[in-house]
Amino acid sequence: MKCLHIYSSPDGESHIGEVEAPQLENIMFGIPTKISSMYAAEGVQFITVAPSDKDLDYHNPPTRVLCIVLSGRMEFQVSDGDVRMINPGDVALIEDTEGKGHIARHPDGLTVAFIRVPMGLST
Template identity: 45%
Template sequence: MKCLRIYASPDGESHFGEVDIPVTMAPLFPNEAPFGLSVHYSASRIRFVHVPAGVREAGWHTPPGRVLAVWLDGIVEFETSDGEMRQVSAGGFVLVEDTHGKGHVSRHPVDGQSLILITLPDGFDKAS
């Protein structure tokens, strides 16, 4: 399973990357078809967020810590300081870890948007 990543290089510029989340086919429910399951990962906090209608852009910003953002509705557009732009649709998720440097811009639908922010400890790429 692939996860879009926003990160900062040592010079403070933000970029897109990709994280591979390994999954194994295994039963999740008794007597049902197997699902692709990852290992368990730790999370320290979960926050539900609603971007109000009319808030179209969050200018250059960095997250307060490493978060996995899960978009519940609409389409969000991200721009990194290297000039690249990507869109994420409802149901998509992004590992946001540009916690220093220039940060990124996010653009939201005019009618608002809902998401979940999952605060991650260091080592998201390491299973618990």
Template identity: 45%
Template structure:
């Protein structure tokens, strides 16, 4: 499974990339149900539900305080990185935001209130625990 990623290079420029989340194990959750594919477990240090108020529109250039996996439950956002690339993220999608230094990114929000789950991942998704 692929995960959209926003990251900063050492020179402080932000970019989009992708992280591949390996899905290998199969788990049967109920008799007669098809098995689920699952990833390895990833450590999370905390999680927060956030509500972005209606009418927020644009949040100017900013960084994040830590590696955060955002899971958009409602609403939509357009992210722009400092290299000028823009990506649209709708409800039901998730993004690993790792630009903790540098210029950061812009967020242009849909006009309605939005709910987003923020999950802090101390090691990101590229380094599953052993």
């Protein structure tokens, strides 16, 4: 499973890439299934944000998080100029905890789940 990946390079610039959460073929209850490894989590937070056209400043997450969009759309812009949109069901690993950070936009409003993850899903 591919996830959007927001990270900082040693020069402090933020970038967007992809990271793979490997899944193995399996059968569960007679149904073909793909299953990843179990990743540790430190907590889950649900956030609902009202629609806004306001452009927020660049910021860094306080800790490494998996962001899962539950409803709405979320657009990320990183300091190298790259912009990507994620939709409901999409997952982003956000780990630019240092450096210039990123901008997150949500013109239609959204609900997300932030899951604090210490390690795993690394490039």
